[in-house]
Amino acid sequence: MVSEKVVENILDETGLDKEELEEKVNEKMEEFSGLVSEEGALHLVAKEEGVEISEASDKDLDIDNIVPEMRNVNLKARVTNILDANTFTRDDGDEGKVQNIVLGDNTGTIRVTLWDEQTEIAEKIDEGDAIEIQNAYTVEDDRENAELRLGDESQVKMADDDEVPEVESPGTSETQEADLREVKSEGASYRIKGMVVNVYTSNPFYNRCPECGTSVREDDDGDFTCEDHGEVKAPDKALAVSAVIDDGTANMRAVFFRDLARELLEIGEEVEEEGDTSAVEEAAESALGKELELEGRTRYNDYFGRLEIIANEVKNVDAKQELEDLLEIMEA
Numbered sequence: 001m002v003s004e005k006v007v008e009n010i011l012d013e014t015g016l017d018k019e020e021l022e023e024k025v026n027e028k029m030e031e032f033s034g035l036v037s038e039e040g041a042l043h044l045v046a047k048e049e050g051v052e053i054s055e056a057s058d059k060d061l062d063i064d065n066i067v068p069e070m071r072n073v074n075l076k077a078r079v080t081n082i083l084d085a086n087t088f089t090r091d092d093g094d095e096g097k098v099q100n101i102v103l104g105d106n107t108g109t110i111r112v113t114l115w116d117e118q119t120e121i122a123e124k125i126d127e128g129d130a131i132e133i134q135n136a137y138t139v140e141d142d143r144e145n146a147e148l149r150l151g152d153e154s155q156v157k158m159a160d161d162d163e164v165p166e167v168e169s170p171g172t173s174e175t176q177e178a179d180l181r182e183v184k185s186e187g188a189s190y191r192i193k194g195m196v197v198n199v200y201t202s203n204p205f206y207n208r209c210p211e212c213g214t215s216v217r218e219d220d221d222g223d224f225t226c227e228d229h230g231e232v233k234a235p236d237k238a239l240a241v242s243a244v245i246d247d248g249t250a251n252m253r254a255v256f257f258r259d260l261a262r263e264l265l266e267i268g269e270e271v272e273e274e275g276d277t278s279a280v281e282e283a284a285e286s287a288l289g290k291e292l293e294l295e296g297r298t299r300y301n302d303y304f305g306r307l308e309i310i311a312n313e314v315k316n317v318d319a320k321q322e323l324e325d326l327l328e329i330m331e332a
């Protein structure tokens with residue numbers, strides 16, 4: 001809901017009339033291809049016009065109304081994901097620590113970055129907890145999403161469980177059809193369509209425990225150990241390939257495991273069983289330029305600092321057939 005007071009305030013301070021403001025807000029919403037709500041767009045316009053919107057300080061915001069470069073952000077949300085902490089060395093040689101958590105409400109998700117002693121917060125909460133954050137601020141991440149940060153004035157506390165609706169776990173959330181430039185949420189299901197423009201084939205196989213199927217680690221002596229089953233003499237080979245998919249609006253890395261990787265590369269099970277790397281390389285060559293439709297879940301790749309999609313369904317799209325179908329419809 002866009003508050004009238006906020007609108008009046010912007011009109012007063014900018015000298016714009018209502019129509020002009022409305023046009024700017026609509027332009028903003030278009031610029032973000034419908035990903036920003038009206039209130040979010042209004043905040044962005046206000047920011048561009050140099051107007052401080054202070055009203056946000058006393059009310060909780062829905063996540064889809066939180067945009068980059070906001071101050072005094074308050075929200076109540078569920079913890080949907082707690083990622084591993086990473087340590088790094090600062091320029092001055094001190095060790096730093098950074099950890100991300102993801103919060104969700106019925107309108108979307110947002111990443112919260114915790115630095116150094118703030119990471120203790122992540123130790124005190126569990127996924128599914130209802131929490132309340134006051135006086136946080138946002139920055140823009142590398143995908144132009146708002147990322148929440150905590151300052152000296154910020155407060156984080158457990159919220160009353162009744163006050164915060166349950167958020168559907170990512171496992172049950174609906175799959176949305178999207179252009180790649182619209183793929184921005186983490187842990188969400190998308191159906192995308194695009195062309196394979198690159199396939200990475202270095203180390204396409206990993207080793208699995210034959211008993212439980214989890215990946216096993218190789219030590220310096222070349223021995224494999226499963227956490228549950230101890231030493232594994234003859235691990236199974238399993239295929240994992242990542243590819244870059246481009247749909248003309250953006251490109252994105254997609255990861256394919258096992259049968260999905262075989263589907264992508266159109267190779268048989270024996271290639272996987274034998275761990276035949278050269279067959280994989282050859283198949284990767286011929287997969288280039290292929291049209292795919294895939295469904296998958298996004299995850300944030302901390303190592304590369306970007307979102308990628310883990311395929312859980314792959315379909316080869318016959319571009320020629322599609323064209324013929326289209327012509328048929330047009331002629332009919």
Ligand SMILES: [Zn+2]
Nearest residue numbers: 209212226229
């Ligand atoms: Zn095992």
